[in-house]
Amino acid sequence: MARPGSMMLFVFPFLVALGAEAGPATELGEPMRPAEVRAGALLLEAAGGMRPAPTVSTDVEVRVTGLLARTRVVQRFRNPTAEWVEGVYVFPLPERSAVDALRMVVGERVLEGEIQTRAEAKATYQKARAEGRKATLLEQERPNIFTTSVANLGPGEEVEVAIEYQEELRYDAGVFSLRFPMVVGPRYIPGSVAVAGFGGTGWAQNTEQVPDAARVTPPVASSASERSHPATIRVELDAGFRLREIASPSHAVRVSAQAEDRYVVTLAEGPVPADSDFVLSWSPKVGEAPGAALFHEEREGESYVLLMVMPPEAQAAERARLPRETIFVVDTSGSMHGESIVQARAALGLALERLNPSDFFNVIAFANQPKRLFSESQPADPPSLARAKAWVQGLDANGGTELLPALRAALSGDAERSSVRQIVFITDGAVANEEALFAFIRANLGRSRLFTIGIGSAPNSHFMTKAAAFGRGTFSYIGSPSEVQSKMGALFAKLESPVLHDLEVSWDARGAEAWPNRLPDLYLGEPVVVAARLRSREGNVVLKGRRGDEDFVIDLSLEGGASENGVASFWARRKVAALMATLHEGAAMGDVKQAVAELGLRHHLVTRWTSLVAVDVTPTAPPDVELETRPVPTLLPKGWSLRHLFGGGDTEAAARARANPLRPSAPPPTTAAVTQPAALVTQGRLPQGATPAALLVWIGTACMAMGAAIWQLGRRP
Amino acid sequence: MNRLAATAACSLLAVGAASSGQGLWIHAKASLAQALLERAWARSLDGEARVLPWPWADTWPVARLLAPEQGQDVIVLAGASGRTLAFGPAHVAGTAPPGADDNVALAGHRDTHFRFLDELKVGDELRLETASGIRHYRVEETAVQHESQTGVLEPSGHAELTLITCYPFDSLVPGGPLRYVVRAAGMAPAPLAR
Numbered sequence: 001m002a003r004p005g006s007m008m009l010f011v012f013p014f015l016v017a018l019g020a021e022a023g024p025a026t027e028l029g030e031p032m033r034p035a036e037v038r039a040g041a042l043l044l045e046a047a048g049g050m051r052p053a054p055t056v057s058t059d060v061e062v063r064v065t066g067l068l069a070r071t072r073v074v075q076r077f078r079n080p081t082a083e084w085v086e087g088v089y090v091f092p093l094p095e096r097s098a099v100d101a102l103r104m105v106v107g108e109r110v111l112e113g114e115i116q117t118r119a120e121a122k123a124t125y126q127k128a129r130a131e132g133r134k135a136t137l138l139e140q141e142r143p144n145i146f147t148t149s150v151a152n153l154g155p156g157e158e159v160e161v162a163i164e165y166q167e168e169l170r171y172d173a174g175v176f177s178l179r180f181p182m183v184v185g186p187r188y189i190p191g192s193v194a195v196a197g198f199g200g201t202g203w204a205q206n207t208e209q210v211p212d213a214a215r216v217t218p219p220v221a222s223s224a225s226e227r228s229h230p231a232t233i234r235v236e237l238d239a240g241f242r243l244r245e246i247a248s249p250s251h252a253v254r255v256s257a258q259a260e261d262r263y264v265v266t267l268a269e270g271p272v273p274a275d276s277d278f279v280l281s282w283s284p285k286v287g288e289a290p291g292a293a294l295f296h297e298e299r300e301g302e303s304y305v306l307l308m309v310m311p312p313e314a315q316a317a318e319r320a321r322l323p324r325e326t327i328f329v330v331d332t333s334g335s336m337h338g339e340s341i342v343q344a345r346a347a348l349g350l351a352l353e354r355l356n357p358s359d360f361f362n363v364i365a366f367a368n369q370p371k372r373l374f375s376e377s378q379p380a381d382p383p384s385l386a387r388a389k390a391w392v393q394g395l396d397a398n399g400g401t402e403l404l405p406a407l408r409a410a411l412s413g414d415a416e417r418s419s420v421r422q423i424v425f426i427t428d429g430a431v432a433n434e435e436a437l438f439a440f441i442r443a444n445l446g447r448s449r450l451f452t453i454g455i456g457s458a459p460n461s462h463f464m465t466k467a468a469a470f471g472r473g474t475f476s477y478i479g480s481p482s483e484v485q486s487k488m489g490a491l492f493a494k495l496e497s498p499v500l501h502d503l504e505v506s507w508d509a510r511g512a513e514a515w516p517n518r519l520p521d522l523y524l525g526e527p528v529v530v531a532a533r534l535r536s537r538e539g540n541v542v543l544k545g546r547r548g549d550e551d552f553v554i555d556l557s558l559e560g561g562a563s564e565n566g567v568a569s570f571w572a573r574r575k576v577a578a579l580m581a582t583l584h585e586g587a588a589m590g591d592v593k594q595a596v597a598e599l600g601l602r603h604h605l606v607t608r609w610t611s612l613v614a615v616d617v618t619p620t621a622p623p624d625v626e627l628e629t630r631p632v633p634t635l636l637p638k639g640w641s642l643r644h645l646f647g648g649g650d651t652e653a654a655a656r657a658r659a660n661p662l663r664p665s666a667p668p669p670t671t672a673a674v675t676q677p678a679a680l681v682t683q684g685r686l687p688q689g690a691t692p693a694a695l696l697v698w699i700g701t702a703c704m705a706m707g708a709a710i711w712q713l714g715r716r717p
Numbered sequence: 718m719n720r721l722a723a724t725a726a727c728s729l730l731a732v733g734a735a736s737s738g739q740g741l742w743i744h745a746k747a748s749l750a751q752a753l754l755e756r757a758w759a760r761s762l763d764g765e766a767r768v769l770p771w772p773w774a775d776t777w778p779v780a781r782l783l784a785p786e787q788g789q790d791v792i793v794l795a796g797a798s799g800r801t802l803a804f805g806p807a808h809v810a811g812t813a814p815p816g817a818d819d820n821v822a823l824a825g826h827r828d829t830h831f832r833f834l835d836e837l838k839v840g841d842e843l844r845l846e847t848a849s850g851i852r853h854y855r856v857e858e859t860a861v862q863h864e865s866q867t868g869v870l871e872p873s874g875h876a877e878l879t880l881i882t883c884y885p886f887d888s889l890v891p892g893g894p895l896r897y898v899v900r901a902a903g904m905a906p907a908p909l910a911r
Contacts, residue, residue, distance in 0.1 A: 088863055118868065139868070147863065589872065686862070686869070686898075687797040687809055687824035689831055689882035690891035693743035698889060700737025707729030714722035 058231040058274055060180055066240040067169055067293050067308055067529075069178055070566055071097075074162045079153040086129065087150045092181040094167050095144035095462040098566070098573035100604045101164035102612035104136045104150075106620075113138065113612035115604045117597050121611035125151065132619035136161050138612040143577070144181070144462040146606070152620060163612075166566040166573070171308070171527050173490050176239070177281035179477070182231060182274040230271035233278055237263040240293075246282040249483050253280070279477075292554075294561030296537060297568050303537040304568040305561070307505075309528045309554060324420040324495070325360040325377055326351075327410045327448075331427035331455075333367045336397040340455045343481050344426045347453060348392045350488045351424065354496075355380035363388055365395050366406035376413060403427070403437055411444045421448045422495055423471070428455050429463040437463075441470040449473040449521075451491065472521055494526075502546045505530050508539025509558070515574035531571040534558075572603035580608070743803070747829040750804035754778050754792035762848055767795075776801045779808050780815035781846040782823065787833045793845075797824040806830045809881070812870050816847035818903070819872050822879040827897065831882040834859075834899055843878060843901050854878045854901035862896050869898050876903025 059074040077087045093099065102113025113136070116124060121137060128135035129151035136159070137149045150159050170177045237246070239261055246255050252268040265280060293308040328351060330344050348363070355361055359380045363373040373391050378384040410423045429452070441450060450471020452464040455478055468475040474494065478487045503519035505528070514532035522528065528543060543554040576599055579592050593609050600610030750770070757770035758778040767777045780793040793815065797807040806825030813819035825831030837843075843854040854876070861884050862869065869879050877900065884897040 122868075686881050686896045687802075688892065689802065689824050689826045689896070690888070690893070691743045691747075691803070691826050691828055692891045693740040693828055695889050695891065696736045696740030696743070698740075700733045700735070700740060703729045703733030703736060705733075707726045707733060710722050710729065711726040714719050714726060 057271075060231065060233045060278075062178065062180070062233070062235040064169065064178065064235065064237045064239065065564055066238070066295065066562065067171070067306065068295065068564060068566060068570065069167050069169055070164065071167070071180065072162055072164045074160060075148065076158055076160050077150050077153060078158045079155060082155045084155070085153050087148075087153055089148045089150075091146060091148070092144055093146055093165060094179060094181060095465055096573065096577075097144075097165040097167045098569040098603075099138070099140070099146070099163060099165040099606040099612070100566075100569045101162075102136065102138045102614055103162040104134070104614040104616070105160040105162070106134050106616055109616065111614040111616055113614040115601055115606075115610055115612055117601070118609050118611045121613040124613045124615060125149065128152075128615040134159065134616040134620055136614050138163060138606055140606050140608055140611070142462060143580070154620060166569050168306070168529060168570060171529075173493070173526075175281050175283045177279060178235065179280075180233065180278040182277050231274040232271045233265075233267055235265040235280055237265060237282065239263075239282060239284070241284045244283050244285045246280070248278070248280045250276055250279040292556055294556075294558070295564040295567050296561050297564060297566070299568045303534045304531070304571045305534060305537065305558065306531045306564075306567045306570055307529070307541060307556075309543055309556070323356070323358040323360075324422060325414075326355065326495070327362050327364065327377070327421075327423045328352075329364045329366065329370075329406055329410045329423060329425045329427075330392075330395065331367075331403075331406075332365045332395050332397050334398055336428055336455070338397075339481065340428055341395065341397040343455050343478055343484055345392055345395060346481065346484045347426060347455070347478060347488050349389060350485065351492070352380075352385055352388055352392070354488075354492045355385065357381055361388070363392060364406060364409050366402065366409075367398060368402050370402075370406040370409040372409065376415065404440060407437065407440055408444070411441075411446065411448055414446060414448060422473070423448055423450045424453065424491075424495075425450060425464075425467070426453045426455055427464070429467075434463050434466070438466060438470050441467060445471055451476070451495065453478060453487075453491065469520060474526070500545045500547050500552075502544075503528060504544045506542045506544070507532060507534065507558075508541070509534045509536060511535045513575075515571065515578050517578065531567070531574045533568075533571055569603050569605055572599050572605050575599060576605070576607050744829060746803055747805075747826070751792060751830075754794070754805055758792050764848070770804075776804070776807070778805075779847070782806065783844040783846065784833060784837065784841065785844070786841050787836050789833045791825075791830050793823055802826055806880075809870060812879070813872060815845055816849050816852060818876045819874060820870070820877040820879055821845070822870050822881060824881045827882040827884065827886050831880065832886070834880055834882050834897055835886045837880075837899050843880075845878060852876065852878075853904040855904055856899060856901045858900040860898050860900075862898050863894055869900070877901065878903070 057076045059076075061072045061074075063070045073093075075089065075091075077089070079085050079087070104111045104113070114124075115121075118139065121139070125135050125137040132152055134153070135151045137147075137151075138161075139147050139149075141147055146163075148161055148163075150161065153159060170179070233251075242261050243263070246263060246265065247253075248265070251272060254266050254268045256264050256266075258264060291310050295306045297304045328348055330348055332341065332344075336344060352361075357380055360377040361380050361384075362377040365371050365373075373388055374384070407425075410425070414421055448471075450468060451473035452468045452471075452475045454464045454475065464477075465475045474491075476487050476491050478484055500522040503522065505514060505519065507514065512532050512534050514530050516530070519528060519530070522545075532541075537558050539558060541556050541558055543556075545552055576596050579587075579596050579599075583589065583592055596607050597609040599605065600607040604612075606612055753770045757768040758781055760768045761778055769777055776794045776796055778792045779795045781790065782793050783790050792805050794801050794805045794807040797809045801807045802825060806823050808815055809822040809824055812822040815821050815823075825834075827834070837856050837859065839856050839858065841856045843856065845852045845854065869881070880899040880901070882897050883891065883893060884895040885893075886897070
């Protein structure tokens, strides 16, 4: 026997891993603690044995016309087993998308999805499921997360589900961009959020080792089964002007020109694994950038318009730069491990370079707790900057994502040192208590402005866009290390340039209903985007605002513009977002629900309270078949490591776990619902209900059996 | 006997015993706590609010759940946090309070207090006792769901009881993304008007 006894202890996690994962799906290279095992194992168990789950392939087709993009996502579910199953697939879509079509193709039959209230749709689906018909249901779980369920998938059978949505492109500093999210990042649910001030629920800290923390939704496929989610992407681009450049910072693409201003973009190397968001950006030739764009759609006797206006370039850019106080907050939680923390460090390094000696700054790093570089903001002189750079380079990613204490640390302590106070928040936003955080930002913003920077391959951009909106700042997304420089440069150009504020839009036409009804502050290079419903498309629209101390007015005629399908659903989606936002302002849940459901039904839109459902007419499954539900695993986003996600970090519990490897490391428990104000309970996820008792007894028994065996062997001559 | 082997054997035995002990302790804690909770619940029924079952507790009993067909009788605690669930099933904060004419959601561990959810069938009866009386429910639906399908926590506007636990029931490893959800509809007697 060559190994000392202490080494033996570390062998057990291996045993556990093997015991639980004898199935075909997983091969994780590293020794795992028991808490990590569930990554691949659960999926197998969910199938009631060691069998693989339905597989999915995804084809994405995007048609871009000017400012709008219509995307068709075709998912093919295949049942590789010999039983009748139900597949459930959780997937992300862009947070501003208006989902308005669902189509199911079974063999040669094409079934169109119908819009129903969520409860009705669910009932329709379940009835079909019980009757052995094929059915598919598309539900919205969060504004950017949807689930598709497919019932009665026969042995070896394939079903195709297509969904379509409309979104507005991002236009920023002369660059248009389109983003297709491919994976749902695992999210961290804080267990012991200090909810002082939130309804006085007073939930105590769950610092005790808690056996039942789930941090991953949906189940994460290990890298071995990576190829199970191939995706293809095709973008038809009709920009409306001649282009200077088309590029994808995320994937290798092939661009073929169809006409002077029309292009087709495809993936250069064929299908890719769906583990990294697809981004495509293009910019107009110099001098061809649009100053304003107008799209309209006539529907049911009403006109819907979508208006984009570039505020005039100003001499203001040359104006003297005001001294600023900038607080950088950087997420160093476990989900940032890998490429993300490297990007974050690079971004911070660049940001520090841009400071002037007359500026004040501080850096806060957070995981389970915020850590400040300086106890209060310091002038950006060379010694302080040198210290900051060294500190930033030493940052490592480990632990939970406790965002609230970090926000509190950043928003407090405004000593009014300078005229502008900006908070730059760098995170992947892998949190689930979003509502509590929005409420906190709203209540405590003061004169500070919050700018969020999304990092990594699957940031929670819904959270970061909304956080920036509540923080009256902007959201930028950095998808790869090569983008750090340009994105940070663009953000700083904004931070340094004067803002446009008090923006107001007024319409000549009577009965105009425009969304958003309150326009955010704008920075250099950002357009004003407004959707409106009008009785008739006549007269003018006037945009007023202030730049610094000057007023400016833009007057546009509503005649002309291009007719485009989808403007109405775009307007409805904006209105739904605005209605949902009123929940944070204390609007009654019942009223909002009714209004949102009505809009959803009228515009064929999937919302929190309306779903699309398609049902096959003829039953196909034999009667009396018990359907097994199989969640389809989502790939772990690129650059995330299982170990850091599940392993926890420098929490006390994890330290204990290291001291005793048989104790599962203790991620804080999942109590998302507990921390929510009453009306908003459905953000987050269902509570967990399992203890590791059986596992512990199993490991204990195995250890004792091995000990006894070694003892017996040792006694033999 | 080889000293190394003896050391290894002893460590293994000790670690094994400790681990099994910890596992059994989880079950012991689950039953022990219910005994203490019974007393606290009796006091709550006498009109005391927020009776702490033991002095350092951070939760208190809010209801008693009975499943007559399964012979189950458990005290329900406030707030479904991981720590609370070790002692008993708990009310999911943010859903309607027990006894209300709306969707009341309770969560529990699949290997202790909510083991019996596996045995509940459509049509079975459930009772929820609160300080304001006993409400009767009838099981209408059982389903396996993904944890992100939080629709079952939504207010429904009529008396409903939603029980949630982890799935699958006999999984060795805790922390999966699937939930077993039992929906029961409130039965007639309580609201007189209608």
